[in-house]
Structure formats: C-alpha cells, structure tokens
Amino acid sequence: MFTYYLDLAMRSLRRNRMLTALMVVAIALGIGASMTTLTVLHVLSGDPLPGTSGTLFYPRIDPRDQDSYEEGKEPPYQVTWIDGMNMLHAKRADRQALMTGGSVPVQPAQSGLDPFYSDARYTSSDFFPMFRVPFLYGRPWSAEEDESKARVVVISRKLNEKLFGGKDSTGQTLRMKDTAFRVIGVLDEWRPNPHFYDVDTGKYAASEDVFVPLATSRDVRLEHDGSTDCWGTGGDEEHAETQPCVWLQFWVQLDSASKVAAYKEYLVHYSEEQRALGRFVRPVNVQLNGLMEWLDINKVVPGDVRLQTWLAFGFLLVCLVNTVGLMLAKFLRRAGELGVRRALGASKREVFMQLLIESGVIGLAGGLFGLLLAFFGLWLVRRQPSDYASLAHLDLTMLLATFVLAIGSTLLAGLLPAWRACQITPALQLKSQ
Amino acid sequence: MDILPILSTLRRHKITAFLVIIEIALTCAIVCNAVFIINQRLDRMSMESGVDEHRMLHIQLADIGDTKDKKSRTLTDLAALREIPGVAEVSSVMQVPFGNSSSNSGIKLDPKQKLSTLNATMYSGENLVPAFGLQLVAGRDLQPDDFRDFDEVVRGAAAKDAKSLPHTVIITQNMANRLWPGQPALGKQIYLLDYPMTVVGVVKELIRPSIWDDSAKSYSMIFPMRMARGEYVIRTKTPEDRERVLAAALTKLKEINPHRVVLKKHTFDDMRHDFFQNDRAMAGLLIGVCVALLIVTALGIVGLGSFWVAQRRRQIGVRRALGATRSNILRYFQTENFLLATIGIGVGMVMAYGINLLLMVHYELPRLPGIYFPVGAVLLWIIGQLAVLGPAMRAAAVPPVVATRSV
Numbered sequence: 001m002f003t004y005y006l007d008l009a010m011r012s013l014r015r016n017r018m019l020t021a022l023m024v025v026a027i028a029l030g031i032g033a034s035m036t037t038l039t040v041l042h043v044l045s046g047d048p049l050p051g052t053s054g055t056l057f058y059p060r061i062d063p064r065d066q067d068s069y070e071e072g073k074e075p076p077y078q079v080t081w082i083d084g085m086n087m088l089h090a091k092r093a094d095r096q097a098l099m100t101g102g103s104v105p106v107q108p109a110q111s112g113l114d115p116f117y118s119d120a121r122y123t124s125s126d127f128f129p130m131f132r133v134p135f136l137y138g139r140p141w142s143a144e145e146d147e148s149k150a151r152v153v154v155i156s157r158k159l160n161e162k163l164f165g166g167k168d169s170t171g172q173t174l175r176m177k178d179t180a181f182r183v184i185g186v187l188d189e190w191r192p193n194p195h196f197y198d199v200d201t202g203k204y205a206a207s208e209d210v211f212v213p214l215a216t217s218r219d220v221r222l223e224h225d226g227s228t229d230c231w232g233t234g235g236d237e238e239h240a241e242t243q244p245c246v247w248l249q250f251w252v253q254l255d256s257a258s259k260v261a262a263y264k265e266y267l268v269h270y271s272e273e274q275r276a277l278g279r280f281v282r283p284v285n286v287q288l289n290g291l292m293e294w295l296d297i298n299k300v301v302p303g304d305v306r307l308q309t310w311l312a313f314g315f316l317l318v319c320l321v322n323t324v325g326l327m328l329a330k331f332l333r334r335a336g337e338l339g340v341r342r343a344l345g346a347s348k349r350e351v352f353m354q355l356l357i358e359s360g361v362i363g364l365a366g367g368l369f370g371l372l373l374a375f376f377g378l379w380l381v382r383r384q385p386s387d388y389a390s391l392a393h394l395d396l397t398m399l400l401a402t403f404v405l406a407i408g409s410t411l412l413a414g415l416l417p418a419w420r421a422c423q424i425t426p427a428l429q430l431k432s433q
Numbered sequence: 434m435d436i437l438p439i440l441s442t443l444r445r446h447k448i449t450a451f452l453v454i455i456e457i458a459l460t461c462a463i464v465c466n467a468v469f470i471i472n473q474r475l476d477r478m479s480m481e482s483g484v485d486e487h488r489m490l491h492i493q494l495a496d497i498g499d500t501k502d503k504k505s506r507t508l509t510d511l512a513a514l515r516e517i518p519g520v521a522e523v524s525s526v527m528q529v530p531f532g533n534s535s536s537n538s539g540i541k542l543d544p545k546q547k548l549s550t551l552n553a554t555m556y557s558g559e560n561l562v563p564a565f566g567l568q569l570v571a572g573r574d575l576q577p578d579d580f581r582d583f584d585e586v587v588r589g590a591a592a593k594d595a596k597s598l599p600h601t602v603i604i605t606q607n608m609a610n611r612l613w614p615g616q617p618a619l620g621k622q623i624y625l626l627d628y629p630m631t632v633v634g635v636v637k638e639l640i641r642p643s644i645w646d647d648s649a650k651s652y653s654m655i656f657p658m659r660m661a662r663g664e665y666v667i668r669t670k671t672p673e674d675r676e677r678v679l680a681a682a683l684t685k686l687k688e689i690n691p692h693r694v695v696l697k698k699h700t701f702d703d704m705r706h707d708f709f710q711n712d713r714a715m716a717g718l719l720i721g722v723c724v725a726l727l728i729v730t731a732l733g734i735v736g737l738g739s740f741w742v743a744q745r746r747r748q749i750g751v752r753r754a755l756g757a758t759r760s761n762i763l764r765y766f767q768t769e770n771f772l773l774a775t776i777g778i779g780v781g782m783v784m785a786y787g788i789n790l791l792l793m794v795h796y797e798l799p800r801l802p803g804i805y806f807p808v809g810a811v812l813l814w815i816i817g818q819l820a821v822l823g824p825a826m827r828a829a830a831v832p833p834v835v836a837t838r839s840v
Contacts, residue, residue: 019736019740022732022733022736025732026729026732026733029725029729030729033722033725067547068539068547068548068549069547070548103495105495105496105497105498105694107497114694115497115694116694117495117694117696177497177498177499178497178498178499221499223495232626233590233591233593233626235587235590235591236587236588236590236591237587239591302711303796304711304715307470307715307792307796308715308718311463311467311719311722312722314459314462314463315463315722315725315726317459318456318459318460318463318726318729318730319729321452321455321456321459321733322456322729322730322732322733322736324452325449325452325453325456325733325736325737326733326736326737326740328448328449328452329449329736329737329740329741330740332744333740333743333744384710384714385707385710385711385714386710386711386714416448420448
C-alpha cells in the first residue's frame, strides 16, 4: 500500500510542477537556514572533553581588597600567583594544574624561516594527563622538571611539521626568546572546543602551539597574554608573582562527589586561613564550578549565534505556513479525485495516509535540497573571520537531525491540509462533477 | 469597491485566508525586527572613532630577546620614522582604537567613594593627540613636563610615591558630560587609585580599543606617560601616502633592529574593517534572511492566489457574464489581497512589538522605533499587491463564456 501511495504522490507532484517546486524550495530554504545556524550552535555549545568534563572543576576564591566590595558578587574569574601556587602545592585534588596564556618568539634553526611569535601555554605538569592531551611523540614534563624550571618544551603537531618536517623531534633544540629549550614531546591533533581552560585568550581559539612549564616561563620572562585584573597598587608585570593581580587559571580534577564536597570545604578553609593571616580581607566567597557550568558562566556561545538560530526557526515557521497553504490548495483542488477514491471504498484513514505520504515526499525532497543549502550555508560561515568559523562542519547527528526536522515538520504541515481534504463528502464532489 | 462580498467569500475560505494572514504577520514581525537589528549594526559600523583614520598606520613590534635600553631604542625608531617622506606625526603608544586589547581603570570623583563612578580606558604616549589627529574642544594638549616614563609610573604606584605619577589627564567630551553634566570639565579632578589627576584638556571623541558596552564606548582618558613597547602610530600627510610609508617604515625598523618580529602592520581603515567584521557578517546574514522571507511570502501569495483564481473560474465567468468588467475582477482580487495583508500587518505589528520586547530583555536591544511600523506596513502592502497582480490578471482574463461551460 505504501508503494502505491508513493506512486500516487509522485504522480500528483508531477502533475503540478510549479506548485511542487514552490513547496520544495520553501521547505529547503527553511531547512537550510535552520540547519546552518543549528549546526553552528551545536558545534559551539558542545562538550570540549566528552567523558572527562564531568570530573573537571574550576575553583575560585576572593583575594581582593575592600575597595568596590559588594555583597553577593562573584569571586574573580582567575587566581593570583600566590594562591594558585598554594593550592597547587596543597595537592588536595586528584590532579591540579595552574596555567596562563602567552606568546613566545620562536627562532627556527633553518635559515629559510624568519622568527615568528607563537601562542603559548605556561602550565604546571598535570595539564596533560588531566585534560587527556594526546601525544604523538615523547612525553609531558614531570612535576620535578616544572619545579626546577627546566628548559623543556612540548609543541603541537602543526608546529612540529613547520619546524621539523613532522619527524620525531624529541631531544632536538628549539630556540625561543634567545633561550635553548629541549623538545620533550609533540602533541597529536588536539583542539578542545570551546577553548575552555582559558576563555580570555579566544573562546574558540585553537589550542596553543607551544607548551612550557609555568615556572620556566617566569624564569625566562616569557610574555603573558590574556586578562589581568589588579586592585590596590597592582600592575607591575615584572614582578607578577607578588602583585595583587589575578592572571592565572587553576583547574582541578575531582573523581567523586565526595571529593568535590571536600574540595569546596578546603577552599573555605584556605580562605579563612588567609583571612586570619590578613592576606584576604573580604568575607569568604568561594566557588567550585564544573567545566560545563563554567562555560555557561562565561557565556561562551556568542549571543549573535543564538539570535541567528531563533531567526532561522522563525524563517522555517514562515516557510511551513506557506507550505501548509499551498498543500491545502493542492489537496482541495483534487477534491474530485479524492471524492472518487472515497466513493470507491477508500476510508478516510487511507486517504489521510495517502496525503500524508505526499507531504512526506515533499519533506524528503525539501530536506535533501535543504541539506545542500546547509552545506552551502556552512561554507559561507567558514569563510567568516570569527575564531569559531573553521569549526562549522556538519556531523552525523546534525545530518540525521536535518532529515528528522525536514520530514517531521513537513508531515506536521501536511496534517491540517490532509485532514481538511478527508472531510470532503464524496457524494457532493461526485454530484458537482 | 464594495468589500462586503469579499468578506463573505473569505468567510467561506477561513483556513486559507487565515494562513495568508499568519504568513504575512510572521513575515512582518520578523522583518521589522531584523531590519531594526541590521540598522543597529550599520550604525555601529559607522561609529565615529575620533581619530583621523584615513591617514593613520599602526605597527606593533615585539623583541625576540630581552632588551635593556628600550627607551633609547624607541627614540631611535621614532626619529627614523619621522624622517620618512610623507610622515606627519608619530607616536609610541600603549593602545590604539580598534586594537581590541585595552587597559582600563575605575574612576572616582572622590577618593572616599566606595564604588567607582565609571570605568574608562587609558591611552598614553608622547605626541599622541596630534598622531591620532584628535580634536581638542577645550583646554590644552599634554606638555613635555607633564610626562613620566611608563616604568617609572608603575614603580611609583607600587611604592605609593605620588611624585612619580602623572598629575594631568585629557578626557573625552562624553566622559566629561557623564562625570560633570552641564559643567566645564577643565580643572576638575578625577581619582585613580586614590591619586588625583587634573583634567587639562577635553577631546571631541576617542573610542575605546575594545567595546563591550556601546554606551560606554567613548569613556577614554589620555595620560602623560612615555611608552616604549614597540607599538607605533604614524599619521601620514595624505591618505595616498599610507602604503608607501608603511613599507618604508617596516624596512627602516628592520634595519635599525633586526632582532624583532612584526606582530601587526595595518592601516586604520583595515583595523576598522576587522573590528566590525562580526557586525558586518550579522548584518549580511539578516539581509539575506529578510530577502528570502519576502520572496517566500510573495511566492506563497502567488501560489495561493493562483489556486484561488483557478477554483473560482466559474464564479468569475458568471460575474463577467453578468456585466462585471475586467477591471472589476482585477480590483476584486487586489482588494481581497489588500484586506488580508492589512489584517496580517496588524497582527504582525503586535508580534513585532512582542519580539522586540523579548530581544530587549535577552539581547539588550533598544525599543523598536515607531517609524518601523508604517514603513513595514507599506513594504508588505506593496509586496502583496505585486504578488497578487499575476493571478489577478489571469482572473481578469477569464472569458464570460466559462460561465456556460460545466467544469
């Protein structure tokens, strides 16, 4: 029966090509626009570390002075060097890493390459195991190497290709800021989206090309990038270690709910202890946000992208209303034919099914065509200059979603016209002919 | 034209009429708001910066190694840049408009104040006012004896030594109006970290390097601090000189000290272009959606109109046979469309207002200006009339003889 209805649908659609084309184009435009924006939204609001993100937390404490204090406000979004180091060395979490962003002058050994600046991350050693960073060659540095300010560096696969032709470069020397560093590891492709561990250096930025131990970066005076917030007399970048400024990110891994509770307690204790020492003056104000929660707090998904998604769905709605109207026109126009079918014994249900299948066919065609439009739309998005542009690709989930949305919405649009067409009294139709 | 027969016909085609109305209403609501957002973005993109953009260049260099004598090196660089033919002014600066990276500070009018009055950005650099081409509307430019070295200021602030800090500042007119509405700003004091700074000059406009709140976009201050960070602004004599001066400047800077990397080199026109790229992309997308929406709606009216005409061929034939002229028939369909469009527009305006209220809450958009309502209405009326013209003409062409034929 299904194939028969399908055949009927095809015949009917072929009979009035203009109307069919109009409906398919309207659905395709709506689907294309919705899927383009939905894909961008989906990519941007994704989990940067699926499977791991649930155990990662971002602790915050409030070390600021009384100036501008207001009750109930959030603690600063980063930590000072002193607090970061204290929490790092306390080792109260399963893993913990203190880090900040920067940029380093890379001086290639080859004569053909001019020196250039690379984005860098200065971090303590747990960064790599905690964020499950994949290594192509070599290894991360150890906590000892971090403490002893070892001149070691881990580079990205991209930089390894540029500098060493993609070969295993561990043990080689890399000169940065007139200092010789030993390459101890090369990362495999790694680009968590969003750039969750430091949203101030580009919410959807690619991960850095150069990784240097945090203590080493201070020793070699590598340049710091990203946000720095100071209070009181703070601001001297030369002596950032002692300044009343927050400029580092501190992440912890906590494997169970009880550990999370215990860690929060530790943060309260730590704040109280610092208050007793006179370093902290504000009332205790601690936060321990999970990774995804932290992304929400930072509003990483651009407002424009959300607005575009709403707009696209509004557009789809108009396209669907349009299709409802056209389908209604088409079905009612065939009242005579449907009257004959009813008179010959087809039940209302069967006629209804037949018409729904016809709208499903339109939905499928609109979906296919809309998919092409979505590919085109995403290509346009990728040509935009935003830092998330290169991420706009359709994945399998979104591919399936396209068809579900296309066929689902068209069937929905077909319900009213089909129901209306079923109400036709066969006798009346036959008589009028 | 008598509209009563039209109304009674529409009452017999409730669903179809309803669909047309809904489609027009939705289109009207979405297009009104989208055009409003487009206008907002276009306004933003043409935001006045206060600097002489068409004649300015920006170069940012970074040393590869540690440089000790940054101050004298900067003086050498500046002297060399000044010698290039076509260069009018040069300055070594801390930050530039459209630069996206900024230093900001809370400002107080009284050191005992608990919360700062406003947050403003800090520009500095010797010769900055002429190099930016800023327009002084009151007071004077910063004088050589106002100036301190940046490093000295940082050390002084840490040591709480007020003498090593600057005492004077230039602010923008908008900031002055916000701080002292209706009063002259010259001679007044603002407090930064409890230290007073006297306003000696007011510039017409100078926008912040990064703008996260459009209402605070021109809260900028210029401090008398000498910068030696390798960030230079060059103002050329004519806009045509720019490309040549930029190339010459880069060659010269490389010659003076090859042990550094050029991080940025661009004209301010390019910087403005890059700065507003997201607004431009958003406006482009909205325009695209609006056009597509109007086309879909128009095609929908054409489709439904054609169907309607085909369905009523007999009636039209009868009317023609009874003496209605072609223009009567044409007018009938046009009036019908006008009625539907008017109802749709009415509903659409209410929806447009509702959507605008939502956007005001979630996206901090201002209220939709009243002018959008009549303009939107006229636009949709025109589109409706154009779309219905084809089917209506076909209806008018129906010969009276159709009335005599069955089916």
